[in-house]
Amino acid sequence: xxxxxxxxxxxxxxxxxxxxxxxxxxxxxxxxxxxxxxxxxxxxxxxxxxxxxxxxxxxxxxxxxxxxxxxxxxxxxxxxxxxxxxxxxxxxxxxxxxxxxxxxxxxxxxxxxxxxxxxxxxxxxxxxxxxxxxxxx
Numbered sequence: 001x002x003x004x005x006x007x008x009x010x011x012x013x014x015x016x017x018x019x020x021x022x023x024x025x026x027x028x029x030x031x032x033x034x035x036x037x038x039x040x041x042x043x044x045x046x047x048x049x050x051x052x053x054x055x056x057x058x059x060x061x062x063x064x065x066x067x068x069x070x071x072x073x074x075x076x077x078x079x080x081x082x083x084x085x086x087x088x089x090x091x092x093x094x095x096x097x098x099x100x101x102x103x104x105x106x107x108x109x110x111x112x113x114x115x116x117x118x119x120x121x122x123x124x125x126x127x128x129x130x131x132x133x134x135x136x137x
Contacts, residue, residue, distance in 0.1 A: 017114055024106040028099060033058075035103050037066045038075060038092065042100035046091035048081065075099055 018032075025035060033056070040055045041047070047055075053063035067090055070076040075096035081087035092100065115123055 013114070017110060020110045020113065021107055024110055025103065028102055028106075030099065030103070031069075033062075033066050034070055034075075037063070037070060038096060038100050039103060041076065041090065041092045042097065042104075046079075046089045048087055048089060052090060070096070 022032065025032075028035075030038070036056055037052060040052060044055070049063050049067060050060055052067070053060045056063060056066075058066075067076055067078070071078065074093055076090050077093055078088045078090055081089045115126075118126065
């Protein structure tokens with residue numbers, strides 16, 4: 001069945017991209033979950049841990065562990081939420097923002113490498129299709 005082939009091809013490409021990106025990120029000594037958290041904070045700015053957990057689709061306890069690791073490395077800091085004294089906000093530090101930039105560059109490099117063999121028209125069509133799938137959810 002062609003749908004099975006499409007699904008298998010999609011997962012194979014996804015695995016390949018993740019593996020290549022993981023290797024590219026090794027010099028940063030950052031785990032995939034940490035890189036996802038850094039990128040969410042880079043995109044959305046400071047936020048509560050509960051909001052970060054929602055963005056990452058993980059349990060709040062897991063988000064706390066990720067942020068604890070990033071804080072130990074000096075990539076994020078916690079600060080009081082001015083609108084609620086009981087709450088804490090998480091924000092990227094300057095080294096954290098630099099790490100986000102390096103992650104974006106690594107992802108872009110791997111994306112370019114992965115799609116380099118496609119004709120520009122095929123890349124545009126694939127991009128259109130992927131955006132359509134993403135936006136339909």
